Amino acid sequence: TGPLGRLVGGLPDRRLVARTGVIGLGAGAMACHAREGERFTFFEVDPAVERIARDPRLFTYLRDCPGEHEVVLGDARLSIDRDPGRRFGFIVADAFTSDAIPVHLLTREALGLYLDRLEPRGVIAVNVSNRYLELERVLGTLAADRGLACFVGSEDEAAADDVPGKVPSTWVALARRPEDLGAPARDRRWRRCPTQQGAAPWTDDYSNVVSLFRWR
Numbered sequence: 001t002g003p004l005g006r007l008v009g010g011l012p013d014r015r016l017v018a019r020t021g022v023i024g025l026g027a028g029a030m031a032c033h034a035r036e037g038e039r040f041t042f043f044e045v046d047p048a049v050e051r052i053a054r055d056p057r058l059f060t061y062l063r064d065c066p067g068e069h070e071v072v073l074g075d076a077r078l079s080i081d082r083d084p085g086r087r088f089g090f091i092v093a094d095a096f097t098s099d100a101i102p103v104h105l106l107t108r109e110a111l112g113l114y115l116d117r118l119e120p121r122g123v124i125a126v127n128v129s130n131r132y133l134e135l136e137r138v139l140g141t142l143a144a145d146r147g148l149a150c151f152v153g154s155e156d157e158a159a160a161d162d163v164p165g166k167v168p169s170t171w172v173a174l175a176r177r178p179e180d181l182g183a184p185a186r187d188r189r190w191r192r193c194p195t196q197q198g199a200a201p202w203t204d205d206y207s208n209v210v211s212l213f214r215w216r
Contacts, residue, residue, distance in 0.1 A: 003153035003171040010183025016089030023076040024095035028053040034067030043076035133212040140193030150193035151184035
């Protein structure tokens with residue numbers, strides 16, 4: 001359910017999900033988007049997070065959800081860069097919900113790496129749910145710089161309240177062409193990504209987190 005569920009369910013080619021790369025493991029709940037025969041590769045920087053996700057006293061997603069699940073420990077960008085032969089049909093980045101975001105995963109160079117590892121009709125999904133920062137504008141600017149299709153979808157609190165334990169989320173979906181995204185390109189619950197007016201795309205040498213603050 002929610003924007004990510006609608007995105008996955010509305011992809012023009014479900015086979016893309018058979019090779020999914022996920023940046024950020026968390027509790028491993030993302031594994032439940034997989035079906036039998038599909039493989040999810042998680043990139044996680046903190047070994048403690050993997051230990052917690054695999055502890056059946058705490059979470060059982062990696063154990064119980066269908067499909068195959070691999071966890072690669074280390075910085076996601078470095079890990080992806082070290083394996084040039086690995087390709088994904090779907091890349092999910094879920095590492096930006098805290099107040100200390102890994103900026104190096106949101107730069108022009110990082111996006112270039114993701115695209116290099118992405119199948120021609122592949123899709124990138126980024127969780128931009130953040131109490132303090134409007135990260136969708138960073139991605140909108142990066143997408144415009146690369147000529148990518150970029151849509152943002154949100155779930156309001158009322159909808160999330162209908163499901164116990166669920167919290168509202170906001171996701172950005174990117175692809176080389178709008179038609180590769182499926183649902184976001186035709187669903188009114190998605191809108192085109194805003195950009196940082198007059199601002200340069202983030203790079204490994206330049207970023208401006210302060211400009212994204214939600215001043216309220």
